[in-house]
Amino acid sequence: MSFNTGELVKRSTISKSPKGYCVIVDKTKDNYTLYNNSLKCLQYVAVGVVDALYERVTPETTTDNNTYPYYSKKEITYEYT
Numbered sequence: 001m002s003f004n005t006g007e008l009v010k011r012s013t014i015s016k017s018p019k020g021y022c023v024i025v026d027k028t029k030d031n032y033t034l035y036n037n038s039l040k041c042l043q044y045v046a047v048g049v050v051d052a053l054y055e056r057v058t059p060e061t062t063t064d065n066n067t068y069p070y071y072s073k074k075e076i077t078y079e080y081t
Helices: 047-053
Strands: 008-011 021-027 031-036 041-046 054-056
Touching: 031 047, 041 047, 047 054
Parallel strands: none
Antiparallel strands: 008 021, 008 054, 021 031, 031 041
């Protein structure tokens, strides 16, 4: 799975425990640059690791009911500025 700049992602987990979210800031040939919302920092992670262990955050996968109060069926892309 390949992610685009601006997408909100989270680590894939088996349990239902909440995890922190990351925003895809940049993608190079070998690495993604992620902004970790929990740690408030940038992280450089290998493309293979992100593609294998992360998933897109959608209204169906979030545990916070207030995150998407006005969701429409369009694809949601987040932009970090």
